[in-house]
Amino acid sequence: MTPDNNNDTTLFNWEEAKATLTKFMPLMVEDQIHTAQSDIVNPLPEDKRQALMDIPFQEGPRSADEVMHELNDFVYQHRTKQSHPRFFSFIPLALSPISVVGEAINSFYSPYGGSHTLSEGMAVAEKKLMNWMGEQIGYPVKELGGLFVSGGSMANLTASIVARDEKLKEDELVKGTVYVSNQTHSSVAKGIRIMGIPRANIRKVKTNDAFQMIAEDLEKQIEQDKADGFIPFLIVGSCGTTNTGSIDPLHQLADISEAHDMWLHIDGAYGASAILSSHRHLLDGVERSDSISWDGHKWLFQTYGCAVVICKDRQAMSRTFSENPEYLTDIQSDDSNINFWDMGIELTAPARGMRLWYTLQRVGLxxxxxxxxxxxxxxxxxxxxxxxxxxxxxxxxxxxxxxxxxxxxxxxxxxxxxxxxxxxxxxxxxxxxxxxxxxxxxxxxxxxxxxxxxxxxxxxxxxxxxxxxxxxxxxxxxxx
Amino acid sequence: MTPDNNNDTTLFNWEEAKATLTKFMPLMVEDQIHTAQSDIVNPLPEDKRQALMDIPFQEGPRSADEVMHELNDFVYQHRTKQSHPRFFSFIPLALSPISVVGEAINSFYSPYGGSHTLSEGMAVAEKKLMNWMGEQIGYPVKELGGLFVSGGSMANLTASIVARDEKLKEDELVKGTVYVSNQTHSSVAKGIRIMGIPRANIRKVKTNDAFQMIAEDLEKQIEQDKADGFIPFLIVGSCGTTNTGSIDPLHQLADISEAHDMWLHIDGAYGASAILSSHRHLLDGVERSDSISWDGHKWLFQTYGCAVVICKDRQAMSRTFSENPEYLTDIQSDDSNINFWDMGIELTAPARGMRLWYTLQRVGLxxxxxxxxxxxxxxxxxxxxxxxxxxxxxxxxxxxxxxxxxxxxxxxxxxxxxxxxxxxxxxxxxxxxxxxxxxxxxxxxxxxxxxxxxxxxxxxxxxxxxxxxxxxxxxxxxxx
Structure with missing residues (x-):
């Protein structure tokens, strides 16, 4: 049947893949090793920009050398090195080589990330990792569920959609109200609008001197909204705001959420990693939330595109995202065969968690x-x-x-x-x-x-x- | 200042990254070269599943050898090899080593994919690629815009949200209706519900013997809906359905869409690649759509997580997704500084297009x-x-x-x-x-x-x- 390999084609020559990567690895490693000595911001000069735009997609092949040198010179050198130790802006990228290795290995095999059945090994490893992360947060492992997504925006959006579908009927979106603070990341509000809640129904609660949401104001606003005929259904607390790293008063938010039968989501994209530090007490109360976002490419030293959303109740995720919710009756107490495509927005997705699995195993806690x-x-x-x-x-x-x-x-x-x-x-x-x-x-x-x-x-x-x-x-x- | 490298830490040792990848490359290449001779479906046996679940995340480090062998043995071997030439189900993964190389290189540098300013080289290269892809579809390059996303679900969702925001007011979602065929991929309807349109407002139009949407039925349904007080705003046509590869009557769909001032999105996740084949005439009329999805990891031989959504009018994408639409007034005819985070749902994203750029350059058209x-x-x-x-x-x-x-x-x-x-x-x-x-x-x-x-x-x-x-x-x- 099909031959072992096809060295006649450029497209399917695995030996070339090995040779090319082996050849250029020193160039790539060199670039990374010297990050701390290099310029951080490195704009693309106009002549190079024009040269890059002028490279056509042409009929014939070009040598790997030629293309790789263009990539290095025109493309990858001209990035802001957010992984530089003295890049203090945004939430930087503390890019660990361990994560790069994990992701390169994963790309080589390219397992399907959307399904339990099609990639059992990946699914089991990611489930184990998810369970462990949820356990750190304080969610009961037997009930939690989660999904690896590309970043905080997707994690917050995924959780918000679950909250919406658990708390609102389809024709109530126009009345649904959501509570964030004036320090909450802008991507949260963007996600709320993406899922169909009117912009005007996003309440920005004031923060105190420590930039934490003022619980009294939150509760007052919720009561006012209820009196006005709105349906308060979601509070998004921050666990490590981007501006100041502040943490909202988690127990107070949980009290209010419970009292008003709302969903409490915690944006821990940046700050959730503190749960692994010796300062974990700062996050007391986070275990009372319904869901949390946690990015690997922030404070867990991963390459871009490695984040997680975890819900305390995995059934809620499945109810929202599964096209066949009937099958859930059989697996009330067993998540062993849930397909990831039934837990979020995407059907096809790469296996985003494996690089973090590799990192934690290799490096240790x-x-x-x-x-x-x-x-x-x-x-x-x-x-x-x-x-x-x-x-x-x-x-x-x-x-x-x-x-x-x-x-x-x-x-x-x-x-x-x-x-x-x-x-x-x-x-x-x-x-x-x-x-x-x-x-x-x-x-x-x-x-x-x-x-x-x-x-x-x-x-x-x-x-x-x-x-x-x-x-x-x-x-x-x-x-x- | 900061030292060149830190060989004392396990986490930041780039030389180890090089050594580990170089050492294990033969193992990974061997696996791929022999794909065509190997079993395709390879379930995880119960004892290995248990062993994998039992590997703890422990305090100390473990050797790269040990962890890599577990990854290979427990995780990556137990995947369904959708990249096997005789895997005929779903839309398979025709995984090219060229794409693996492109993605491994990209992971090494891990440029930020969400912004023009922070990763200029990547942004220019991806824009050039997007322009070229849009040009193949038949969209005017000066006006089109697009975004690399993880797959068809995200591409279809992104375009659908643009359609919603261009055609409906925030309080009209409950009246908005969307038209798909009974052959349209299920992820499209899932996306429609995610963005807040009631499930009951998704119309499944019948198909003919060739499994193409029946344009007469579509038009009749739209007129009926208008008479009933609904607001028809989006038609999703298929260019290569998953079941049969059929292509909806594109010119008829465009006529109807224009007549009723609706948005025409084409799901070309699988089939859009035919535009590069010698059968491109099959897609005549696709240039009249408002937006299209096109997956790299389907018929362009890429690793998972490489897809694109292109809109004929990039301003529509920015109007929907930009948090600061005011700045757009300055760039009516110039897209050179649009940040990708203003064109879609995600803020942080990996640079998903670069592996395809590398593939097209290396292999040739x-x-x-x-x-x-x-x-x-x-x-x-x-x-x-x-x-x-x-x-x-x-x-x-x-x-x-x-x-x-x-x-x-x-x-x-x-x-x-x-x-x-x-x-x-x-x-x-x-x-x-x-x-x-x-x-x-x-x-x-x-x-x-x-x-x-x-x-x-x-x-x-x-x-x-x-x-x-x-x-x-x-x-x-x-x-x-």
């Missing part, structure tokens, strides 16, 4: 805990150093691995201070060996540092603060 | 065309061989790379014939060197063959038919 703890430590070190400068205010102290500070010498207007802090960020971007963008907190422009990368050292932190002082001196704002 | 043409040829060969057997009826002739046949010797009841055909499928699965499941067409159980793999030979096809005849003889249904 102790080093993972230490790596996460390192983020806490570095954020605290930043805070301590800035506190020593009389002309800095700590706008949001170290929470998880994030700290927000502001140059404020008491001699400038608010507007001037905003401009100075923006300038400090720009000067650092210009220098291109540490990147920290500003964010807005209480209408103030502040410098935000997310210190998540385990290879960031205390010496790095010291040098970043020293450099900021040099910048301030060069601007004539402090004595040099 | 001519071999891609030939590889797609091969699917047409093999399906036709199956049809021809079955036509020679008087006891087979051709229930759906070769369309794209799919053909559906049925053992029917005229001597059995419909129910008996259903059982015999089911039995033939089971006997082949038992034998495990060619897998074809049954499907239902016109309430008949039929044997379905999707012959998409370019390494499938005419000799393979002949042997599969011979084997079926042997099975029939062994059942005493024909003379041996």
């Amino acid at each position: 102790k080093e993972m805990r230490n790596a996460i703890d390192k983020g806490f430590e570095n954020a605290q070190h930043f805070e301590d150093l800035f506190r020593k400068q009389p002309y800095f205010e700590i706008v949001s102290p170290a929470q998880l691995s994030i700290v927000n500070v502001r140059f404020n010498d008491g001699k400038h207007t608010e507007q001037e201070l905003n401009q100075i802090n923006k300038k400090l960020s720009e000067m650092s971007t210009q220098r291109n060996n540490a990147i920290y963008y500003t964010t807005m907190l209480h209408n103030k422009t502040v410098l935000r540092f997310c210190c998540m990368h385990p290879l960031l050292t205390l010496q790095d932190v010291q040098q970043v603060v020293d450099q900021i002082n040099e910048d301030l001196a060069s601007l004539g704002l402090i004595e040099s | 001519k071999e891609m065309r030939n590889a797609i043409d091969k699917g047409f040829e093999n399906a036709q060969h199956f049809e021809d061989l079955f036509r020679k057997q008087p006891y087979f009826e051709i229930v759906s002739p070769a369309q794209l790379s799919i053909v559906n046949v049925r053992f029917n010797d005229g001597k059995h009841t419909e129910q008996e014939l259903n059982q015999i055909n089911k039995k033939l499928s089971e006997m082949s699965t038992q034998r495990n060197n060619a897998i074809y499941y049954t499907t239902m067409l016109h309430n008949k159980t039929v044997l379905r063959f999707c012959c998409m793999h370019p390494l499938l030979t005419l000799q393979d096809v002949q042997q599969v038919v011979d084997q079926i005849n042997e099975d029939l003889a062994s059942l005493g249904l024909i003379e041996s």
